[in-house]
Every structure is written in structure tokens, then in C-alpha cells.
Amino acid sequence: MSMSAYYQTRAAHHGVVTSDWLAQSQEAATRAVVTGGQEIVDGGKSGRAFSVIDEFNNWRKQPDLAEAVAAIRALAAVIRNSEAKTMMELEIELKKASDSLKSWDTTSISLTAGCDLFMRYVTRTSALEYEDFNSARSRLIERAEKFGEISYKARKIIAMLSQDFIFDGCTILVHGFSRVVMEVLKMAAQNKKLFRVLCTEGRPDRSGLRLANELAKLDVPVKLLIDSAVAYTMDEVDMVFVGADGVVESGGIINMMGTYQIALVAHSMNKPVYVAAESYKFARLYPLDQKDMGPALRPIDFGVPIPSKVEVETSARDYTPPQYLTLLFTDLGVLTPSVVSDELIQLYL
Amino acid sequence: MANGGVIAPVGMNLVALAAQKHAVPFLAVGNIVRRVLHIIREEDLSLTTAAIGGLNLSAVSDDENDDDRDGDSTLSAAAVAAAARSTLRPPSLQTLLEDTPVSAAVPQTSSSGGDSEGKSKSADKSSRSRKLKHDVIEAVNELIQDIVTCHEQIAEQAVEHIHQNEVILTLGSSRTVLEFLFAAKEKKRSFRVFVAEGAPRYQGHLLAKELVARGLQTTLITDSAVFAMISRVNMVIVGAHAVMANGGVIAPVGMNLVALAAQKHAVPFVVLAGSHKLCPLYPHNPEVLLNELRSPSELLDFGEFSDCMDFGSGSGSPLLHVVNPAFDYVPPKLVSLFITDTGGHNPSYMYRLIADYYSADDLVVQRRATAGN
Numbered sequence: 001m002s003m004s005a006y007y008q009t010r011a012a013h014h015g016v017v018t019s020d021w022l023a024q025s026q027e028a029a030t031r032a033v034v035t036g037g038q039e040i041v042d043g044g045k046s047g048r049a050f051s052v053i054d055e056f057n058n059w060r061k062q063p064d065l066a067e068a069v070a071a072i073r074a075l076a077a078v079i080r081n082s083e084a085k086t087m088m089e090l091e092i093e094l095k096k097a098s099d100s101l102k103s104w105d106t107t108s109i110s111l112t113a114g115c116d117l118f119m120r121y122v123t124r125t126s127a128l129e130y131e132d133f134n135s136a137r138s139r140l141i142e143r144a145e146k147f148g149e150i151s152y153k154a155r156k157i158i159a160m161l162s163q164d165f166i167f168d169g170c171t172i173l174v175h176g177f178s179r180v181v182m183e184v185l186k187m188a189a190q191n192k193k194l195f196r197v198l199c200t201e202g203r204p205d206r207s208g209l210r211l212a213n214e215l216a217k218l219d220v221p222v223k224l225l226i227d228s229a230v231a232y233t234m235d236e237v238d239m240v241f242v243g244a245d246g247v248v249e250s251g252g253i254i255n256m257m258g259t260y261q262i263a264l265v266a267h268s269m270n271k272p273v274y275v276a277a278e279s280y281k282f283a284r285l286y287p288l289d290q291k292d293m294g295p296a297l298r299p300i301d302f303g304v305p306i307p308s309k310v311e312v313e314t315s316a317r318d319y320t321p322p323q324y325l326t327l328l329f330t331d332l333g334v335l336t337p338s339v340v341s342d343e344l345i346q347l348y349l
Numbered sequence: 350m351a352n353g354g355v356i357a358p359v360g361m362n363l364v365a366l367a368a369q370k371h372a373v374p375f376l377a378v379g380n381i382v383r384r385v386l387h388i389i390r391e392e393d394l395s396l397t398t399a400a401i402g403g404l405n406l407s408a409v410s411d412d413e414n415d416d417d418r419d420g421d422s423t424l425s426a427a428a429v430a431a432a433a434r435s436t437l438r439p440p441s442l443q444t445l446l447e448d449t450p451v452s453a454a455v456p457q458t459s460s461s462g463g464d465s466e467g468k469s470k471s472a473d474k475s476s477r478s479r480k481l482k483h484d485v486i487e488a489v490n491e492l493i494q495d496i497v498t499c500h501e502q503i504a505e506q507a508v509e510h511i512h513q514n515e516v517i518l519t520l521g522s523s524r525t526v527l528e529f530l531f532a533a534k535e536k537k538r539s540f541r542v543f544v545a546e547g548a549p550r551y552q553g554h555l556l557a558k559e560l561v562a563r564g565l566q567t568t569l570i571t572d573s574a575v576f577a578m579i580s581r582v583n584m585v586i587v588g589a590h591a592v593m594a595n596g597g598v599i600a601p602v603g604m605n606l607v608a609l610a611a612q613k614h615a616v617p618f619v620v621l622a623g624s625h626k627l628c629p630l631y632p633h634n635p636e637v638l639l640n641e642l643r644s645p646s647e648l649l650d651f652g653e654f655s656d657c658m659d660f661g662s663g664s665g666s667p668l669l670h671v672v673n674p675a676f677d678y679v680p681p682k683l684v685s686l687f688i689t690d691t692g693g694h695n696p697s698y699m700y701r702l703i704a705d706y707y708s709a710d711d712l713v714v715q716r717r718a719t720a721g722n
Contacts, residue, residue, distance in 0.1 A: 167633070279442055280442075333709065336681075336697045339697075339700060
């Protein structure tokens with residue numbers, strides 16, 4: 001069973017680690033290093049081996065950095081280490097690096113989306129024929145580096161936009177640990193809003209426990225639920241807030257396992273489901289059902305040994321169709337799910 | 350920006366005044382204030398782009414020999430224009446990675462220009478502000494024209510939607526709906542109209558009278574009869590007080606009832622609204638949520654009920670309360686089509702029109718201390 005590196009990283013950042021999981025992840029990590037070594041992108045005649053994958057992994061280890069930002073920083077490092085003399089050459093190198101990044105971890109949507117976004121930007125920059133190569137190249141590097149700020153600003157913008165939707169005395173249901181949602185709740189707490197948070201445990205990562213800790217530090221009243229208790233408590237909930245691992249072209253989202261369930265329950269009880277996601281997570285995918293995406297597997301530790309005859313559903317994520325989502329809070333504004341395909345069309349066509 | 354700073358407080362006072370008066374549709378006032386602010390920003394930016402384009406080209410030709418004098422002026426004219434265009438347009442994925450807006454570039458070009466250009470710049474400024482005022486006044490006049498002619502433009506589309514031998518249902522009275530139906534009648538469509546009277550103001554009665562005067566077969570029903578009659582109806586056409594950013598509609602009370610009945614029986618629910626009714630706010634916003642409560646006298650005759658509603662007798666608070674809300678909120682999923690002066694649109698498309706007509710900066714218009722009463 002191959003493990004999804006993306007969900008492995010997320011668990012490392014936000015989840016509760018058990019020894020069983022640790023053993024499995026270490027084994028997977030050694031496997032990844034071996035395959036990663038074969039993907040070295042040669043930096044040119046200097047003979048210095050530069051691996052874009054290593055660069056990416058270095059950036060990814062920082063818990064506060066978004067996945068797409070790590071990808072773009074890695075691509076910026078490719079530009080810096082490249083010895084290309086023309087834009088075409090640089091573009092080809094970048095395409096190779098971007099492809100190797102994407103194939104190394106096929107389960108991470110924001111990685112793919114971030115790479116594609118940066119490639120489109122490079123193509124558009126190279127189309128401006130007025131400039132000479134060196135200034136264009138330095139500007140690409142500078143923009144890529146600035147992208148980290150953009151992503152940080154994006155979270156702040158999303159937090160500001162969602163403040164109006166959180167009214168005094170409301171109850172918010174949150175699923176999974178999203179840094180964007182954390183920012184939203186943090187800003188609401190700082191603005192002295194009175195609200196209550198119901199937090200699902202989020203098995204198998206149990207990232208909900210981590211979220212509950214963070215919220216308790218902010219003096220926000222938190223109540224922990226097991227995942228199955230969502231329907232039971234849904235009638236006292238005013239709104240559901242989730243983040244997204246990726247936003248697909250239909251306007252639906254791909255997020256931690258359990259999001260679809262919660263959205264279905266919320267929809268049947270007429271509760272709004274709000275998604276907080278930065279715009280660089282918009283990806284050109286159009287899943288028609290749950291199995292349409294590539295599998296992203298995570299080992300689950302049940303605490304007791306399971307006989308080998310028994311199969312375990314280890315998918316780490318699910319797809320929530322757009323009809324169950326009310327609004328998307330992005331740095332492009334407050335959008336309805338139908339806007340996503342519009343934005344993607346504008347970018348790619 | 351100096352010009353925006355003058356308009357915004359005046360605008361805020363207007364909105365506050367309208368909200369107090371209740372006679373004027375207060376949401377529309379806020380919309381127009383924001384439209385004007387957006388026009389001012391647009392005109393200012395387009396003037397600045399033109400100015401920069403001109404200055405940059407001359408700077409490039411002058412400084413051909415001193416390439417390294419101003420390192421920042423490596424921003425070519427094309428890149429600056431692209432950045433300027435991106436600030437005029439709403440934020441999108443395309444512009445996500447692009448550089449900071451034009452205002453940062455302005456001081457750079459003025460520093461790279463020679464001394465002789467400095468004097469012409471100050472003369473430029475006053476002529477520029479005159480040109481800005483002229484452009485803004487022109488654009489505002491266009492806006493006024495648009496608002497005045499919106500009924501005709503919507504009515505032009507009537508023929509595409511109303512076909513032969515149809516039955517249309519409407520509630521209350523709306524001038525837009527009236528013109529819409531008349532236009533279809535002009536084009537020789539024969540159809541029947543069911544008018545729900547729209548209690549407690551009974552404006553449906555007036556609408557029925559006008560329709561009959563024009564030769565249309567009309568049936569008058571009470572609001573409570575809508576569910577009973579909806580199965581005989583082909584299409585529901587109504588007006589709106591305001592359209593929210595998510596595609597929801599603020600309409601006269603009773604509209605939600607009609608929309609639910611239409612959904613139950615799969616009847617298309619068409620809303621006619623001029624583009625000045627498009628509001629960049631969301632329904633959670635307190636400005637919108639505060640429904641206007643009208644006088645109980647529209648429901649009850651004070652003479653008959655004076656003892657029930659007497660504040661003087663007994664415990665001081667009467668047992669009979671009369672609530673007379675003026676507006677209803679219809680959620681976007683119940684609306685099939687919006688017909689505006691720019692054409693027919695899906696409720697999920699309304700966000701685009703907002704991005705076209707309003708600037709993000711104006712969405713939260715600040716409440717200054719002076720405006721507090």
C-alpha cells in the first residue's frame with residue numbers, strides 16, 4: 001500500500017502521532033528518498049546535482065507554509081540554479097521540474113495547482129517581448145519569493161471577509177485542521193465576537209484535538225465531538241466551516257475524509273456550509289464521483305490488531321459536490337461555487 | 350483618494366437618511382452611492398494609465414543613454430499597463446502573481462523625468478483633475494440614463510420569454526412587470542395573467558385594473574390561493590426590491606410563498622430587476638436583515654380593536670401584537686432566471702455583475718462619527 005505523502009505531511013504537522021503510524025511513516029520515508037534520488041534534475045554543465053524534490057520537501061516541512069507556496073519556492077530555486085540563456089530554455093527546465101514534482105506526489109492537489117499557476121505565469125511573462133532575459137528572470141524569482149507573502153495575505157483577506165458571517169452567539173461546526181479556518185476563528189476571537197465552536201475529532205489523524213487545543217488557548221468555548229456525533233448535534237449548529245485541500249472545477253471541494261458526510265447532513269437540515277480556501281487551490285479536476293480521483297491512502301491505527309482478511313478503507317479524502325456548499329471564501333472575494341470554473345477558464349484559455 | 354473621501358460621507362448620510370425615511374428603497378440608495386464611487390475610481394485609474402503610458406514612453410526615449418540612472422524604471426511600459434489593467438479588473442487567478450498596482454509606479458516615473466517635465470506635471474495635474482471631473486460627470490449621466498431606461502430594455506426581452514397561450518402569475522404590482530407584459534401584448538402574444546392581490550396593501554388590484562385596460566385577460570386571486578392555482582400556471586414573473594450578491598431576492602412580502610409554490614410544481618420563477626437593484630451585500634448583513642415593519646393599521650381597523658391593543662389598560666402591554674413586515678427574502682435556489690437590462694442571467698452569475706459595477710473597497714462603507722444621530 002503506497003502512502004500519500006501529502007496526507008503524511010499534514011498528519012505530521014497537525015495530527016496526533018501513534019507509534020504504529022510512526023513506524024509505517026518512517027518506512028515510507030526511506031522508500032521516498034530512494035525514489036526521490038532518481039528524479040534529480042540536472043542543473044546543467046556545472047555537474048552539481050540539484051533536486052527539486054529535495055528543495056520542495058525542505059520547504060514543505062515548515063508547518064505554517066501552504067503546499068502551493070512550497071511548490072512555487074521550489075520552482076524558484078530551479079530558476080535560480082538554472083543556466084538557461086533564453087526564456088524557452090528556462091520554460092522547458094521548469095516544465096520538467098514541475099512534472100517531476102507532480103508525479104512524485106500525485107495526491108496533493110494544491111501542489112499540482114500551484115505548479116500549474118506558476119507555469120502559466122511564466123508563460124505569460126515570457127510573452128512580453130519588450131524585456132531582456134535577465135530582468136525577466138530576476139522578476140520571476142522575485143515574484144515567486146513574494147508568493148509566500150501573497151499566500152499569507154490571502155489568509156488574512158479570507159479571515160476579514162468571513163468576519164461578517166460570524167455573528168454574536170453563533171455556533172460553528174469545524175472539521176479537520178485548516179490553517180485558513182484557524183485564521184478566521186482567531187480573527188473573530190480578536191474582534192471580541194462571542195461564538196462557540198463544535199470540533200469533530202477527525203479520525204484517523206485526530207487533527208480536531210489539535211484544533212481544540214489551539215482554540216482553547218484563544219479562550220473560545222470549544223466542544224469536541226466524535227465524527228459520528230455530527231448529525232446528533234447538527235440542529236444546534238448555525239454554520240459549518242471547513243477548509244479545502246483543493247477546489248475542483250465544478251465548484252466542489254476535496255477535503256479530509258468526513259467533509260462530504262457533514263455537508264450532506266448540513267444540507268438536509270438547511271445549515272449553510274462555508275468553505276475557506278485560497279485561490280491557488282483551484283485545480284483543473286472534474287471528479288464525477290468519489291472514486292474518480294487518484295487514491296490517497298493513509299494507514300489507520302485502530303488500536304487493536306485487525307486480521308489480514310479484513311479490508312480497511314484507508315482513503316484520506318473525499319469529494320464534496322458543489323450543491324452542498326453555500327459559499328466559498330477566497331482571496332478573490334466571497335464566491336458562489338459556480339465561480340470556480342469561470343476563474344479557471346479565464347486563467348487557462 | 351481625495352475625490353472618494355468627499356463622496357463617501359455624503360453617500361453614507363444619504364443611506365442613513367433613506368433608512369430612516371423608509372419611503373425610499375434604502376438598499377438602492379446604497380447601491381447608487383457605491384456605483385458612483387466605482388465610476389470615480391475607474392475614471393481615475395484609466396486617466397492615470399494614460400498619463401503613465403505617455404510619460405514612460407518619453408522617459409525611455411530621453412534616457413536612452415543613461416540606462417542605469419534609475420534601476421526601477423526597468424518596469425517596461427507593457428508591464429505597467431498590464432498591472433494597471435489588473436487593478437481596474439477585480440482580483441482573479443490570472444493576476445494573483447502580478448506586481449503591486451500602478452500607484453506605486455507613479456512616483457518612480459516622476460523622479461525619472463527631467464526638471465523640464467516637473468513644471469509641466471503641475472500644470473498637468475489641474476487639467477487632469479478637470480478632465481477627471483468631466484469624465485466622471487459623463488459616466489454618471491450615462492448611469493442616470495441607464496436607470497431611467499431600464500424598464501424599456503427589460504421589456505424588449507418579453508417576446509423571448511412569453512409565448513402563445515401562456516398563463517403568467519404575478520404578485521402585487523411592479524412597474525417593470527407591467528411594462529414587460531404590455532410589451533408582449535404589443536407583439537401580439539395572447540396570454541392570461543393571474544394576479545395575486547398582495548395583502549395588506551392590495552396593489553394587485555391596481556395591477557389587475559391596468560392589465561384589463563390594456564385588453565389582457567386577468568384573474569385576481571388572494572395570496573392564500575397561490576398554492577391552489579399554481580398548477581394551472583406556466584410561469585411566474587415578479588419584480589424585486591433588491592437582488593443580493595448571492596442571487597437572493599428582497600421582494601414584497603408574500604413572494605417567498607409564491608417562489609416555494611413555483612418550485613413545488615416546477616414552474617419557472619422569473620425575477621425582473623434593473624441593474625441598479627443589484628446589491629453587493631449578502632443576506633446576513635444587518636443592513637439587509639432589518640425588515641421594515643409597517644403600520645398595523647393596514648391590517649386592522651383601530652376602532653374595532655382598540656381595547657385589545659390598548660397600552661393603557663391592564664398590565665400595560667397589550668395581548669394583541671400586530672406585525673406587518675414589508676419584505677420577504679427569496680433564496681437563490683428558488684429563482685430560475687433574472688432578467689436585467691443587460692439580459693437574462695442565472696442567479697449564480699450575479700456575482701459577476703457585481704464585480705463589474707462595484708469596487709471591493711466600497712463594499713464596507715465606513716460609518717463616521719459625524720453621521721451618528
